[in-house]
Amino acid sequence: MQENHLAKWLNNNLTEAELAEFKKSDGYASYERIVAASDRLKAPDFNADEALTAIKNQRTLQDTKVVQLHPFKKFIRIAAAAAVIIFVSYFYLNNLDENxxxxxxxxxxxxxxxxxxxRLNADSELSYSERKWSKERNVELKGEAFFKVAKGKRFTVATDAGKVAVLGTQFNVENREGFFEVTCFEGLVSVTFNGKETKLPAGTSFIVIDGKITEAPAPQTLQPSWLTNESTFKSxxxxxxxxxxxxxxNITVETQDIDTEQLFTGTFSNTDRDIALKSISAPSQIKFKFEGSKVLFYGDKNP
Incomplete structure (x- = not known):
């Protein structure tokens, strides 16, 4: 990564290629969290004129030097800005999360x-505080992950859709837009959704689709299928x-003249793209074709 990427990123001057390269850097996630923390803070109100008046009142009668006010005003503003930066840095470092x-x-x-x-699945994010871990075992999840939790204090997984809590067990959590699923493979899992708690013993699942709790089929395996490079769905x-x-x-999918609300039951490969496309199109009775870096699924009519 070029040294000037950080400065250009802060000024929104990166090209798309430079931004893609910058996002791959080791420090990108930390920079994002510092900026986010800064955005949530508000600098204290500071009246430069009042501060100047107070300083003038403290001058001794013997001090007859002429003081230029405008440069001193600028110094006070710089000092105030520096204080805010120091406070933001202290706040961030003392609340630093692993991401x-x-x-x-x-x-x-x-x-x-x-x-x-x-184990984090594709396009997912996990955050936790290492500094606070000995007091509370809390993580935040966006996307999907399989957990093998060591026995100990209460362990919680917070998502936008709901919260999952355990003491020591194995379970999978998926939190995507419009889709929330928790499956317990070992032990006992507590799921809180819309303020209501549901207990999940081993071999059971809890699913919410588009905001509605849906009947969940019992898992047929001892771990989620994506750990063995397959994605499995039932209704x-x-x-x-x-x-x-x-x-x-890592492809772009488009659809034309098909019902994307139709229910799908089946499995596709996470490693073989051609087999995956056929595994989806055949049972759904739809067709597909490639258009550059995109794949188009379409109905009987030619696209």
Whole structure:
């Protein structure tokens, strides 16, 4: 990464290529969180004129030097800005979260401070505070992850859709736009959705589709299928299947003259794109074709 990328990023002057390169850097996630923390802070009100008057009143009668006010005003403003920067840095460093992100067609294993293990699926993000971990085992999740939680204090997973809590167990959480699913593979999981708590013993799932709780089939395996490079669905609207196809194969999916609300049951490969496309199109009775870096799914009519 070029040294001037950070400055250009702060001024919104990066080209698309430079921005893509900058996002791949090790420090990008930390820079984003510092900027986010800065945006949430408000500098204290400061009246430069009042400060100058107070300083003038403290001058001794023997001091007859002529003081230029405008340069001193500028110095006070700079000092105030520096104080705000120091405060923001202190606030950020003392609330620093670990932040792990996966891109399309990528998954990653994370070992937490208590040796609990998390496997992040594609296009997901996990955040937690290492400094506070000994007091509270809390993580935030966007996307999908499989957890193997070491026994100990209460362990919570916060998502935009709901909260999951356990003591020590194995479970999977998926939180995508319009889709929320929790599956317990071992132990007991507590899921809170819309203020109501549901207990999930091993071998059960909890699913919410477009804001509505849906009957969840029992898992047929001892771990989620994506850990073995497959994506499996049972009676799930096709739009969520196509969204997962995009994430797993890093492609753009478009549709024409098909019902994306139709329910899909089946499995597609996360490593073989051609097999994946056929695995989706055949049972759905739709067709597909490539257009550059895109794949178009369409109905009987020619696109």
């Amino acid at each position: 792990i992100v996966t891109e399309y067609a990528e998954n990653k294993e994370v070992v937490l401070p208590d040796n609990s293990k998390v 799930v609207p096709l739009k969520f299947v196509l969204a997962e196809l995009e994430r797993q194969h």
